[in-house]
Amino acid sequence: MAARCGEQVEVLAGRSEWNTLYARPDGSRELVSSVSAVRTKVSGDWAEIDSSLTSSSDGLVVASPAVPMTFSDGRADQPLARITRDGHELTFDVPFDLPVPQVSGSQVTYPAVLPGVDLVVTVNADATGFSEVLRVASAEAAANPRLRELQFPIETSHDLTVVDSQGGFEATDASGETVFWSPTPQMWDSSAPVDAPVAGKRSLGLDSWLDGGLSSSRQTPEGAGTAQDRSAAPVGGERTAVMPETLSEGVVTVTPDAGLLTDPATVWPVYIDPAVSGSLNA
Numbered sequence: 362m363a364a365r366c367g368e369q370v371e372v373l374a375g376r377s378e379w380n381t382l383y384a385r386p387d388g389s390r391e392l393v394s395s396v397s398a399v400r401t402k403v404s405g406d407w408a409e410i411d412s413s414l415t416s417s418s419d420g421l422v423v424a425s426p427a428v429p430m431t432f433s434d435g436r437a438d439q440p441l442a443r444i445t446r447d448g449h450e451l452t453f454d455v456p457f458d459l460p461v462p463q464v465s466g467s468q469v470t471y472p473a474v475l476p477g478v479d480l481v482v483t484v485n486a487d488a489t490g491f492s493e494v495l496r497v498a499s500a501e502a503a504a505n506p507r508l509r510e511l512q513f514p515i516e517t518s519h520d521l522t523v524v525d526s527q528g529g530f531e532a533t534d535a536s537g538e539t540v541f542w543s544p545t546p547q548m549w550d551s552s553a554p555v556d557a558p559v560a561g562k563r564s565l566g567l568d569s570w571l572d573g574g575l576s577s578s579r580q581t582p583e584g585a586g587t588a589q590d591r592s593a594a595p596v597g598g599e600r601t602a603v604m605p606e607t608l609s610e611g612v613v614t615v616t617p618d619a620g621l622l623t624d625p626a627t628v629w630p631v632y633i634d635p636a637v638s639g640s641l642n643a
Contacts, residue, residue: 364388376400376407378427379641397487398427398640412467412488421462421469426488428639432469435461440514442482442491446639449521449540451532453637454514455480455493457507468592477502483593490638494592497631503622513613513635517541528605530613546604546615546635552628553598555591591632600627606635 363370363384369391375382378398383391401410403425411425414432420439421432428446433439440454455474463470467488471480477498484491495511497503517523521532521540528545595601602618617633 378402396641397485398489399487401425401427401488410486410488412484412486414464414467414469414484416464421464423467423484423488426484428489430484430488430491432482432491433459433462433471435459435471440516441480441493442637444490444541444637444639446540448518449532449534450518451521451541451637452514452516453493456512456514468590475502475505475507478505478508481592483590485638485640487640489640490636492593492634492636495633496592497622497629497633499629500623500627503631508617508622508633509619511615511617511633511635513615514611515613516611523608525606525608528603530606530608541637541639543606543613543635543637546606546633547595547601548604548617548621548631548633549591549595549599549601550621550628550631551591552600552626553596555596594634595632604633 363386367386369383369385372382372384372390375392378401379395381393381399383393385391398410400407402408408425410427411423413424414421415424416434417431419431420434420436423430428444431443433441437458439459440452441459442453444451444453457474459471459474459480463472467484469482471482474480474495479496480493481496482491482493497508515523517532520534523530523532526542529543531539531542533539591599600621602621604615604617607614613635615633615635621627622631
């Protein structure tokens with residue numbers, strides 16, 4: 362058909378969430394592979410990605426994700442997040458009770474999980490993962506002993522192994538392939554104006570993986586709220602600190618930077634951010 366029409370034609374059998382394959386008129390083929398997912402399957406048919414959240418009997422679900430995710434709607438028996446990919450599953454929970462949340466588009470806020478602390482979860486634009494940010498309102502809230510060390514319970518399906526990786530963690534299958542991963546967590550304050558120019562966009566955690574998790578700044582995740590949404594990622598120019606995760610028996614431990622939390626120059630609120638992704642962009 363490509364030869365007859367004199368223009369490239371998509372090979373539908375080669376289509377995936379990330380890849381598009383074309384046949385060219387000269388008999389060659391062209392593969393276009395995207396860092397971010399560009400489409401997804403809904404009931405067996407290809408559809409556009411929609412990262413907004415909606416209610417279901419299981420909790421809050423992503424409307425049309427590349428990697429299905431479900432979040433707590435405040436019921437006591439639910440973990441914060443459940444993410445699945447290719448038959449594999451990972452649950453990520455928090456060390457405090459979750460109230461009934463407030464939902465806005467692809468973002469869900471659990472108010473006052475600790476005094477003066479909100480939990481804000483944001484789904485990536487390509488719906489392959491999420492960030493979960495503790496928004497600490499003041500120095501008084503930051504003095505809570507429960508913020509000195511944060512332990513996040515995780516569970517996976519039996520076919521996955523969770524290991525430390527470059528300051529974060531990854532869950533790998535029997536062949537060693539990474540299915541889910543978490544970049545090095547960061548925290549940041551509010552010292553930059555929200556209308557500060559943004560250097561660019563990135564998919565969740567990409568620069569942390571490229572530089573071994575040593576980056577002191579982070580560009581805005583694609584579609585994690587708006588480009589100026591500090592609850593999802595730094596807008597650029599804030600004071601930041603990295604917080605390497607430690608892993609033990611089903612628990613990921615993150616230790617917030619005490620210096621940033623106690624420095625009189627810190628501008629509040631402060632944001633503390635672990636994240637989980639099922640993207641291929643690592």
